[in-house]
Each structure stands twice: as C-alpha cells, then as structure tokens.
Amino acid sequence: MKISTKGRYALRVMIDLAINSNANYISLKDIAARQEISNKYLEQIIAMLNKAGYLETARGNSGGYRLAKQAKEYRIGDILRATEGDLTPIYCLTEEGECSRKEDCKTHSFWKGLDKVINEYVDSKTLEDLIK
Amino acid sequence: MKISTKGRYALRVMIDLAINSNANYISLKDIAARQEISNKYLEQIIAMLNKAGYLETARGNSGGYRLAKQAKEYRIGDILRATEGDLTPIYCLTEEGECSRKEDCKTHSFWKGLDKVINEYVDSKTLEDLIK
DNA sequence: CTATTATACTACTATATTAGTAGGAATTGC
DNA sequence: GCAATTCCTACTAATATAGTAGTATAATAG
Numbered sequence A, B: 001m002k003i004s005t006k007g008r009y010a011l012r013v014m015i016d017l018a019i020n021s022n023a024n025y026i027s028l029k030d031i032a033a034r035q036e037i038s039n040k041y042l043e044q045i046i047a048m049l050n051k052a053g054y055l056e057t058a059r060g061n062s063g064g065y066r067l068a069k070q071a072k073e074y075r076i077g078d079i080l081r082a083t084e085g086d087l088t089p090i091y092c093l094t095e096e097g098e099c100s101r102k103e104d105c106k107t108h109s110f111w112k113g114l115d116k117v118i119n120e121y122v123d124s125k126t127l128e129d130l131i132k
Numbered sequence C: 001c002t003a004t005t006a007t008a009c010t011a012c013t014a015t016a017t018t019a020g021t022a023g024g025a026a027t028t029g030c
Numbered sequence D: 001g002c003a004a005t006t007c008c009t010a011c012t013a014a015t016a017t018a019g020t021a022g023t024a025t026a027a028t029a030g
Helices: A005-020 A028-035 A039-051 A076-084 A108-124 A127-131 B005-020 B028-035 B039-051 B076-084 B108-124 B127-131
Strands: A055-058 A064-067 B055-058 B064-067
Touching (some): A005 A028, A005 A039, A005 A064, A005 A076, A005 A127, A039 A055, A076 A108, A076 A127, A108 B108, B005 B028, B005 B064, B005 B076, B028 B039, B028 B064, B039 B055, B039 B076, B076 B127
Antiparallel strands (some): B055 B064
C-alpha cells in the first residue's frame, strides 16, 4: 500500500517545472540534477507525463520541457494516476479485477469508501496548492 | 498502491469468524473452504492476527479460532495494519524512510494529508459496521 | 494410550512489480 | 556538421507478493 517512486518523482518534477520554468524550457538533465533522480529513470517518468498531455516539449539544442497549463489547473490526482496507474487501493474494485461475489461481499462497500476518500483527497489539491 | 491479499483475506477471516462463531471455535479448514482461500496461506494470515492478540485459539480435536473481543471493538485499521504493515502510503513518511529534505519538500505535507485521510477512514469503521 | 484432528512454526519457491540501466535514433540551434 | 537535447525500446537486478511444503506440538474421542 505504497505510492511508488514513479508517482513521487512525477510530483517533484511537476513542482520543479512549475517553480523553475518561466515560460522557458527546462532540460531533463537540470531537473534530474536538482531532484537527484537518475537521468534515464526520469526520462521514463517524464514520458508518461508527456503522453498524458501535461507537458510541452522542445527538442534539440536548448530544448526541454515546460508545463502545458497553469499550475492551478493540474489536480495532483491526475498526475499520480498518469504515472502510478489507477489509485484504487483494492484489486477487486478495478475493471480487470471485477469480483463475482461483489453483491454479498461484506468488505466491498468498505473498500469503495476507502477508494473514495483517497481519490477525493488527491483530486482536491492542485499543483499550485503544493507550491505555496 | 494496493492493499495486498493479506489485508483483504484478513478482513474476510475476521468477518467470517464474527458471523459464524457463536462462542464456538471455528477451524481454519472451515474458514478456508467458505472463503475459498488456500489453507496454508490462510494459516500465515491467521498467525498474524493471532500474534496481534485478536483471536482466541484452541488446539486439538474440535479446536479452532474465535474472536477475542466483540466485533465492535475491532477497528478495521488495526486489522489491516496487523497484516499489511503500516498503511502509510509514502515511504518517506515511515520511520526507516525518514527523509532528510523533509523541511523544504513541497510534497511532504500533501503526503501527510493523504496518510491522514486513509488512516482516519479505516479507523472510523469497526468489524461490526461491516457485518451489518 | 493411541489415532485423529487440529494449531504452530519454519523454510522454500514461482511470479510479478519496482526501480532502475543501456543504447541508439530523431530533432534542432548554432 | 556538431553538440545538445528529446524520443523510443529493450534489458536487468533487487524486492515483494502469493503462495507451497513439511514437520512439530497439543487436545480429545474412543
């Protein structure tokens, strides 16, 4: 029941970009150095954020990344889901894990409640909230 | 970010005991059959619950397990912590993971908030709540 | 008093996930 | 053209998960 490094690093990357880019592109190398994260591993994490449409990128010399939107427009939940996968705490609640005994399972609604408090919390905060 | 089978099964075991034992001892075999969980795996899970003091046991013929307390006296959070380990969603918040950059880490209080909503939720429900 | 039925304990194992490494192709600015 | 960058795919070591397996210990019915 742990958030992995992917989600944790992703959040730090997004914060780093929000703070350090003033409409400039920031290179992965710089972020990795500031955040003390391996270049190559960070590459994969940024790729996920990029695929999700959260970043603008520029290739080539003096290229890099910057946020595609304003900090307040990013819900933390979305950033985590893009890198962690769904935040559902129980396999049975996911689509693939859909459970046949759902109806009479006495734990089911408890887990649904847990799912709810987690997702509501992470979706109630934006990147801007974390920076201040 | 998933609760493992240990926590999920543990909860089902405790519910099974709460429903099926009327002060009688229930054998592991019976629980395993009802819950469709491997005998041997369940043994390990029950051992954890037992170690935590949540069960009374009787060995030998017609022995088994029963709850040590009333259903309403068990917080779900305690059952999960006994089997899953701590429910802290972030390594940095645990004792071994204690982070040196805690002070200026912009994610730290966010994670603490997540930790709080999770633990408050699971501690707000008792075994009795799930049975009804 | 012994066969049966149960818990208690310790060690092993296959699979999946996590946390990275590694190497090179494509793009751009100077 | 060259250096600096992103983009893409594959590989790998370590750890965690979800079990198996075997045996010792205890209680009880007959």
